[in-house]
Amino acid sequence: MRLYYATHDGQSRQIAERIALRLTESGSPSEALDLARHVPDHAELASADGVIIVAAVRYGHHLPLADRLLAACRSLPKSVPLAVVSVNLSARKPGRDTVEGNPYLGKWLKRRKISPTIAVAIAGSLDYPRYSWFDREMIRLIMRITGGPTDPNTQITYTDWDKVDALAARIAGWAAR
DSSP states (O other): EEEEEESSSSSHHHHHHHHHHHHHTTTTTOOOOEETTOOOOOHHTOOOOOEEEEEETTTTTTOOOHHHHHHHHTOOOSSSSSSEEEEEEGGTTTTTTTTTTTTHHHHHHHHOOOOOOOEEEOOOEGGGGGSOOOHHHHHHHHHHHHHHOTTTTTTEOOOHHHHHHHHHHHHHHHHOO
């Protein structure tokens, strides 16, 4: 499996590393590769027995490195399964973990005209003290609009690690085929 991630604050990296760990434990050795350090070429993607993209959302858009990788995946052979994991705070709410229920994931896939084998949204984390002043205020505004926490001291991990493990188990099933 080829597992790539794009992260802004590190939560997508943690999710990607957890998936890689679970895949390795299930007999499908995997490594989480940071797109900021390694951008795969077409040959690398096409030779994979599966491609996984874990991508953070910032201000309503997936990070550009992940967006470029998803665009490149459109030309993959149909025999290469693709999993897309959108990491965003909207997924903290019930029903917002699917393509239909998560506006960021749904729009991203539609814009790139791609239908992955698996597409899910996973909730990230909120860590106001860690953000720059601008990021903190922008995210607080978004949270105010969406009914989330706005206290500038808030630090919450919304990631459901059981869902991450279940996702890894689904992906591990690709190797069994």
